[in-house]
Amino acid sequence: xxxxxxxxxxxxxxxxxxxxxxxxxxxxxxxxxxxxxxxxxxxxxxxxxxxxxxxxxxxxxxxxxxxxxxxxxxxxxxxxxxxxxxxxxxxxxxxxxxxxxxxxxxxxxxxxxxxxxxxxxxxxxxxxxxxxxxxxxxxxxxxxxxxxxxxxxxxxxxxxxxxxxxxxxxxxxxxxxxxxxxxxxxxxxxxxxxxxxxxxxxxxxxxxxxxxxxxxxxxxxxxxxxxxxxxxxxxxxxxxxxxxxxxxxxxxxxxxxxxxxxxxxxxxxxxxxxxxxxxxxxxxxxxxxxxxxxxxxxxxxxxxxxxxxxxxxxxxxxxxxxxxxxxxxxxxxxxxxxxxxxxxxxxxxxxxxxxxxxxxxxxxxxxxxxxxxxxxxxxxxxxxxxxxxxxxxxxxxxxxxxxxxxxxxxxxxxxxxxxxx
Numbered sequence: 001x002x003x004x005x006x007x008x009x010x011x012x013x014x015x016x017x018x019x020x021x022x023x024x025x026x027x028x029x030x031x032x033x034x035x036x037x038x039x040x041x042x043x044x045x046x047x048x049x050x051x052x053x054x055x056x057x058x059x060x061x062x063x064x065x066x067x068x069x070x071x072x073x074x075x076x077x078x079x080x081x082x083x084x085x086x087x088x089x090x091x092x093x094x095x096x097x098x099x100x101x102x103x104x105x106x107x108x109x110x111x112x113x114x115x116x117x118x119x120x121x122x123x124x125x126x127x128x129x130x131x132x133x134x135x136x137x138x139x140x141x142x143x144x145x146x147x148x149x150x151x152x153x154x155x156x157x158x159x160x161x162x163x164x165x166x167x168x169x170x171x172x173x174x175x176x177x178x179x180x181x182x183x184x185x186x187x188x189x190x191x192x193x194x195x196x197x198x199x200x201x202x203x204x205x206x207x208x209x210x211x212x213x214x215x216x217x218x219x220x221x222x223x224x225x226x227x228x229x230x231x232x233x234x235x236x237x238x239x240x241x242x243x244x245x246x247x248x249x250x251x252x253x254x255x256x257x258x259x260x261x262x263x264x265x266x267x268x269x270x271x272x273x274x275x276x277x278x279x280x281x282x283x284x285x286x287x288x289x290x291x292x293x294x295x296x297x298x299x300x301x302x303x304x305x306x307x308x309x310x311x312x313x314x315x316x317x318x319x320x321x322x323x324x325x326x327x328x329x330x331x332x333x334x335x336x337x338x339x340x341x342x343x344x345x346x347x348x349x350x351x352x353x354x355x356x357x358x359x360x361x362x363x364x365x366x367x368x369x370x371x372x373x374x375x376x377x378x379x380x381x382x383x384x385x386x387x388x389x390x391x392x393x394x395x396x397x398x399x400x401x402x403x404x405x406x407x408x409x410x411x412x413x414x415x416x417x418x419x420x421x
Contacts, residue, residue, distance in 0.1 A: 004212040005144065005239050007032075007271050007292075013392045015418050017264070017290035020392045023059075023271055025091040025143035026210055027083060030058030032271065033287045033388055035278075035381045036093060036295040041066050042076070042085045045300055046371045047378070049087040051336065054343055055375060056382030060088055061295045064136050064146075065097035065128065069121050073139035081141035093295075094142040096133040096201075098216070099276065102151035102248065105167050110150060112193060130200035134213075138206050146242065147201040149216040152190035154250040156183040167249070187220045190245075194218050195232045202236060212239035214273060220245060221254045223261050230265035241266045242273035243291070247282070256285055256412055263289040280309070280384055280407040287388055288415050299381050303374030306362045310380070313406050317359050317373065325355035335379035337372040397421060 004026065011020040021032045037044055037052060040063045044052060052060070062082055067073065079085050082092055101108055101115040108117045114129025133148035157167045158181070198215045205213050215233040219225035234241060243262050246255055259274060263286070266272045271292045277283065278296020286294070299309065306317040310330045317329070328338040328351070336343050338352040347353075353372055361369030384404065391400040397419040401408045408421060 003239060004208065004210055005271075007240070007269070009269075011393045013288070014395055015397070015420070016288040016415065018287045018388075018392045019290060019292070020389045021271075021292060023091070023292075025059075025212070027092070027143050028058075028090045030091055031385075031389060032292040033283075033385055034059055034293050035283070035385050036061045036293065037299065037378055037381075038063075038295055038297045039086060039088075040297070041070070042082060044374075044378075045304065046367065046374055047300070051375060052088070052378065053090070055335065055379040056386065057090075057378065059091040059093060060086065062086070062092060062094045062140065062142065063097070063100070064094050064133055064140070065100040065117070067094075067140060068097065068128070068132075068136050069119055069126065073136040077139040077141070081139075083141065091144070092142040093144040094137050094140055094146065095275075096137065096146040096148040097128050098133075098146070098149040098151050098244070101128075102153075102167070102245075112196075114148070114197075130197040131204040134201045134204040135206075138211065142211060144212045144214060144240070145205075147194075147198045147213060147215050149197060149218060149244055150190040150193040151218060151245045151248065152187050152220055153183070154220045154245055154248045154254070157181075157249075183220075184222070187218075187222055187225050190218050190220075191225055191229045191232075194229065195236075198233060198236055202238070214238060214240040214242050214271075216242045216244040216275070217262060217266070218245045219258075219262075221250050221258055223257070226258060226262045227265065230262060234265070234267060238270075240271040240273060242275050242293075244275045246274060247277050252282065252410070255282060259286050259291065260289050263291055278381075280381075280404065281410050283384065284388065284404075284407045285411060285415060287392075288419070299377035300374045303377040304370040306359070306369065306373060308373050308380075309377050309406075311404050311406055315355075317355060318362055319359075322355040322359045325359075327355055328352035329355060329358065329373070329376050330380075333376065333379065333383070336375040338376060 006024040009019050009021040022029050036059050037057050038061045108115050117126040119126050130148045137145035153167050215238050217229045217233050219229045273293035274286050274291045278298040308315040308329050340347050341350045401421050
C-alpha cells in the first residue's frame with residue numbers, strides 16, 4: 001500500500017451524493033460510510049475488544065488530550081502503542097485535542113501558538129499546540145491522526161442554547177479582557193489559526209508513511225467562512241479531510257445547512273469525516289451529502305445511563321414501565337444483549353436479557369447493565385451503517401425507511417424527495 005491509507009469508492013447512489021467505499025490502513029480495512037466507536041482513554045468503557053469486533057466495529061477512536069494527561073504518550077509508546085494497549089489490531093483514529101479546547105473553554109486559554117489547559121486530573125498547566133498534538137499522536141501510533149484545530153462556538157454564546165454555559169463563561173471572560181466579544185471576529189480568527197496550525201502539524205508529522213494526517217474545516221454556521229476554510233485547508237495536500245465545529249450548539253437545521261454546503265467543497269476522491277455527529281437522522285442526512293466517516297460518544301455514554309437506541313426511537317430503561325417487561329431491548333436485534341446465543345453464549349431457553357432484568361441491573365448498581373446496553377447501542381449503529389451501505393448499493397431507500405423510521409423521521413424534505421420517500 002503506497003501512502004498511509006488508501007480510499008476506494010465502490011458504489012455511488014443514483015439519487016443522492018452518498019457513496020460506499022473502503023479505507024485501507026496499516027492495521028486493516030474498514031467499510032464506509034463508517035461509524036467509529038469512541039474509546040477516549042484507550043478503552044471503550046466496559047467492552048472487551050473482541051465484543052466490539054463481534055458487534056461490527058471496523059475502526060475505533062481515541063483522544064490525544066486525555067491520553068496526554070494519563071498515562072502520557074511516552075508510556076503508551078513503551079507499552080507497545082495504542083493498538084497494543086487497547087487490544088485492538090484494527091484501524092484507530094485519534095482526535096487531536098482541539099475539541100477539548102472548545103468543550104472546556106472556561107478552563108483554558110487560546111492564543112496564536114496553541115492552548116494552555118488546566119489539567120482535569122491534577123490542575124497543573126498543560127500546553128498543547130500543533131507540534132505537541134502531532135508529536136503525541138506520532139507516539140500513540142494511530143492509523144489516522146487529526147490536525148490540531150481551533151474550534152470556535154458555532155453561534156454567538158450569548159445567543160446560543162442554554163447547555164452552552166461553559167462556552168458562554170469563556171466568552172465573557174475573554175470579552176472582559178478587551179471590553180467586547182465579536183463572534184464574527186472569533187470565527188475568522190479560528191479559521192486563520194486552524195490553517196496555520198495545520199501547516200505546522202504537517203511540518204511536525206514524523207510518520208507520514210504510517211499515519212494519515214487529516215485536516216479540519218471550521219467556520220461555524222457562516223457559510224462564507226466555511227468556504228474560506230475549506231479552500232485553504234484543502235489547498236494543503238493530505239490523505240483526508242474533516243468537517244469540524246458541527247453539533248456544538250447549533251440547531252439541526254443549521255447542522256444540515258453547514259454539512260450540505262461544506263461536504264462538496266472537500267475532495268471527492270478522499271475520505272470525508274464529519275466529527276462528533278451521532279444521531280441516526282443526522283448521520284443519514286450527512287451520508288446523503290457525501291460524508292464517509294462519523295464518530296460520537298452517544299452509543300456508550302447513553303448505554304451507561306440505561307438509555308437504549310432502537311430503530312423506532314430511544315428507550316429509557318430505568319423507567320418503571322419496564323419493571324416486569326420480559327421482552328428484549330429490541331426484538332430482531334442480533335446484539336449480545338438481545339441475541340446472546342448468536343454470539344456463542346448460553347442462556348435459559350436461548351433467550352436474551354429482558355428489559356425488566358436490565359432495569360433491575362441498573363437500579364441495583366450492577367455493572368452488567370451498562371455493559372449490555374452499551375453493547376446493544378454499539379451494534380445498533382453498526383447495523384444502521386450496514387443498512388445504509390446496502391441501500392446505497394441497491395438503491396432501495398423505501399425498504400431502508402421501513403426498517404429505520406428513526407433515521408428518516410425529520411429528514412429534510414429535499415432529501416426525502418430525492419430518495420422517493
